[in-house]
Amino acid sequence: MAETTAPYGATAAHPPAARKSVNLPRLADMQARGEKIAMLTAYDATFAAVADAAGVDCLLVGDSVGMVCQGLPSTVGVSLETMRHHTEGVARGLQRVQGAAFLVADLPFGSYQQSREQALASATVLMQAGAQMVKLEGGGWTTETVRFLVERGIPVCAHLGLTPQTVHALGGYRVQGKGDAAAALLLAQALALQDAGAALLVLEMVPAALATTLTRELTRCATIGIGAGRGTAGQVLVLHDMLGMHLAKAPRFVRNFMAGGGGIQDAIAAYVRAVKEGSFPDDALHAW
């Protein structure tokens, strides 16, 4: 029998407000208990509600919106106004279904590099649009920016490894942290970001062994991997990637969760299950 579908993706099997809200203490508790954190990108109200009903812990309004929704060649061209607009839509979608997911939004390229004050002003725009945490890319110079934001009540997710906003400096979308020196630098940067107060750390395209080491070393900052193997405290994917929708070739670390059949909410629920039970990613297929 067909399931009754309510607006914004909630179904009888996945009623809205059936979960407790995810917040910083709950994320820390999940890390401490070893429960994997399932994060997914979202760019609009409806997908946010569907992903929330499917059990996603954290929604990321990623600046990947530029590539996925705007057709840009990289995330470099994404503006703060675009991030504000999409964050507001996602936040409204969550409010409409009394969603439980924790909402993270990306500070786009050029919105935080100039000064800590610029970062605070940009983060304020995203927090007032409904974000509960902002994400920024890079290590080293970002440490004091993270501290500045955290001291002022803004939760921060850091992002190391492949940092797409600096794709031109990196020379392409390549695996980062290979070799002893690069791995040691990444570890030092990650520890400094944790000390500065970052509560989450996205690790993108780094060797699985290195991501596992970082996850073990960071006890107050949960690692969220993308192309970093299964040893991280959580996983994140770009929504369109895991639904099998690509303008270009899918990266190796992606699994198409639509391939199992069913609808979009089923695919997202399958992703959440796979992250929680540790069957995604498969290090032989999706990692380095």
Ligand code: KIV
């Ligand atoms: O912008 C984005 O979607 C991201 C994820 C890939 C982590 O930063």
